[in-house]
Amino acid sequence: MFAIEAEVSNPWAETFAFSAQKTTYGGKHIAKGDRIFVFASENEGGSGLVASGIVTSAKTIAKKRRVARQTPRVSVTIRRTALAKRRLGRSDLKLFSDWNDGRPETELNFKFYRQATNKIAGISQEAAAFLRGFF
Numbered sequence: 001m002f003a004i005e006a007e008v009s010n011p012w013a014e015t016f017a018f019s020a021q022k023t024t025y026g027g028k029h030i031a032k033g034d035r036i037f038v039f040a041s042e043n044e045g046g047s048g049l050v051a052s053g054i055v056t057s058a059k060t061i062a063k064k065r066r067v068a069r070q071t072p073r074v075s076v077t078i079r080r081t082a083l084a085k086r087r088l089g090r091s092d093l094k095l096f097s098d099w100n101d102g103r104p105e106t107e108l109n110f111k112f113y114r115q116a117t118n119k120i121a122g123i124s125q126e127a128a129a130f131l132r133g134f135f
Contacts, residue, residue, distance in 0.1 A: 001037075001128035002030050002055075003108070004076070006118045008040035011050040012083065018120075019075040020061050025111055026122030028072035030058045036078055037131045039089075041118050048089025049134055053078040074120060082135040104130035 006018045016038060023030070030036070034055045040046025061073040093109035104127040111121045123131075 001035055001123050001125065002027060002120055003037040003039060003112070003123050003127075003131070004078075004118075004120045005039040005041050005112045007044035008038065008046055008050060011040055011046075014080055015056070016051075016053070016078040016080065017076075018078075020073045021076065022071045022117060022119045023074055024071070024119050024121050027120035028060070028074060029122065030055060030074055030076060030120055032056060032058055034058075035128070036076075036120075037123075037128070038078065038080075039112060042090050043116050043118070048087060048092070049084045049131065051080045051084060052082045052131070052135055053080045076120065084134045086134045088131075088134055 032055055036053055036055055038051040039048055040050045055076055056079050057077040059075045063070045090113050093105055093113060096103055096105040096109045099110055107124060107127045
């Protein structure tokens with residue numbers, strides 16, 4: 001399972017396309033057919049969790065030559081399967097900061113809000129089950 005935090009111009013769109021997104025926590029392994037949760041980046045004026053969907057295409061971006069450290073990047077297209085019925089954003093997850101408590105809320109806070117960058121991240125089955133409760 002994966003989640004993406006990115007600029008979402010239209011949260012009600014049937015499809016989302018994100019190009020050259022940074023990846024972390026296994027996000028570089030995203031592939032066609034994977035399930036994904038879409039967070040509209042609050043740094044870009046979004047509201048947090050907005051949709052879930054299925055990846056319809058995923059293309060790895062080639063690394064640049066002669067650059068020592070590079071974050072893997074992937075372009076993805078997502079077909080929306082559901083809209084979030086309840087809000088879940090930075091302010092909701094901020095309270096969960098005991099990084100060793102094993103809670104899905106803490107995992108999401110750590111992966112998406114500890115560093116304020118847009119990204120695709122792999123998430124645990126527990127975090128995915130928690131997020132499904134918002135649909």
